[in-house]
Amino acid sequence: MKLATFSSDGQMLWGAVADDGVIALSPDFPQWKTLRQVIEADALGTVLAAAEGRSPTHKNGAFRWEIPIPDPEKIICVGVNFPDRNAEYKDGQEAPPNMSLFIRFPRSFVGHETPLTxxxxxxxxxxxxxxxIVIGKGGRRIAERSALSHIAALTLCNEGTLRDWVRHAKFNVTQGKNWDGSGAMGPWLVPYRGPDQIADIQLQTRVNGELRQDDRTGRMLFPVARQIAYISTFTTLVPGDIIVTGTPTGAGARFDPPRYLIPGDTVEVAAQGIGVLRNGVVDE
Structure with a gap:
C-alpha cells in the first residue's frame, strides 16, 4: 500500500492510496500534520494498518495530488549519475570521483497531474x-554498508530544469533548478522494503508517449547507499529529507536541435515497483 499527500476543498490531507481514490488518514492522527511527521515517528506501519479494509474517502477526480512530503528540511539532488550522462558533456573527462550535488526548494515542485509551469x-x-528516496532514520557520517537501512520510502521526480538559467553564473546551477512549479514529485510514497527494491530497477521518461530516457539504477555511477553515506558526511540527514538520485541520458537539451517542453506536452516518469508520475505543461 502507498501513502500520499493531497488536497480537497482547500484542506491539505494525507492518507493511503486505493485503486479508485484515497483514504484520508490525517484526521485519525492529528498528532502528525504531514507525512514527514509520520516518518519522524517511525509510524508508516501504524498508519497503513489503519487503512486496511476501508473505502476511499475521496474518489479519483475529487482531490488534487500534492508533493508527498510538503515540508522537507532538505531536498538534495545528485547530478550526472549515469555513465551516458557523463559522456553527454563531451569534455573528455572520466566520471569524477565524487558526486555533483545541488539543492532544490519544495516550492519548485508540483504534485502528480498538476502541470509544470x-x-x-x-x-x-x-x-x-x-x-x-525519503530518509526515515537520520544520521551523520552514515556508513555505506548500513546506509540503505536509513530509507523510509521511495517516490518519483521530474527534476524540471530551465537550461539557460543553469548557465547564468560561472559556478552555479541553483537558479535554473528552482523555478516555481518547474518540476514534479510523487504521486505517492512507496514504503521501503529492502535493497532489491532499489538495486536494479528500470527508470523511464516519456514525452507525449515517446520514450526519451531509459536506464536502470544498477548502472548508477554513485549507488544510493554511496549517496547517503557521502551526503551525510557534511550534513546531518533527518527524517523526511529527500535525495533525488540522478537522471539517465535523453533530456531534451541533448538533442540537436534541443527538444524543450512546450505547453500541451505530457511528461511521464515511470519506475518499476513505484508507479508513474504524470504532468502536463502550461505557460505561466
Missing amino acids: RPPETPQLDYEGEIA
Whole structure:
C-alpha cells in the first residue's frame, strides 16, 4: 500500500492510496500534520494498518495530488549519475570521483497531474526523470554498508530544469533548478522494503508517449547507499529529507536541435515497483 499527500476543498490531507481514490488518514492522527511527521515517528506501519479494509474517502477526480512530503528540511539532488550522462558533456573527462550535488526548494515542485509551469523569461524548460528516496532514520557520517537501512520510502521526480538559467553564473546551477512549479514529485510514497527494491530497477521518461530516457539504477555511477553515506558526511540527514538520485541520458537539451517542453506536452516518469508520475505543461 502507498501513502500520499493531497488536497480537497482547500484542506491539505494525507492518507493511503486505493485503486479508485484515497483514504484520508490525517484526521485519525492529528498528532502528525504531514507525512514527514509520520516518518519522524517511525509510524508508516501504524498508519497503513489503519487503512486496511476501508473505502476511499475521496474518489479519483475529487482531490488534487500534492508533493508527498510538503515540508522537507532538505531536498538534495545528485547530478550526472549515469555513465551516458557523463559522456553527454563531451569534455573528455572520466566520471569524477565524487558526486555533483545541488539543492532544490519544495516550492519548485508540483504534485502528480498538476502541470509544470514554463516561465515567460525562457522557453528552455526541460525534463529529467528520477527516483527519489525519503530518509526515515537520520544520521551523520552514515556508513555505506548500513546506509540503505536509513530509507523510509521511495517516490518519483521530474527534476524540471530551465537550461539557460543553469548557465547564468560561472559556478552555479541553483537558479535554473528552482523555478516555481518547474518540476514534479510523487504521486505517492512507496514504503521501503529492502535493497532489491532499489538495486536494479528500470527508470523511464516519456514525452507525449515517446520514450526519451531509459536506464536502470544498477548502472548508477554513485549507488544510493554511496549517496547517503557521502551526503551525510557534511550534513546531518533527518527524517523526511529527500535525495533525488540522478537522471539517465535523453533530456531534451541533448538533442540537436534541443527538444524543450512546450505547453500541451505530457511528461511521464515511470519506475518499476513505484508507479508513474504524470504532468502536463502550461505557460505561466
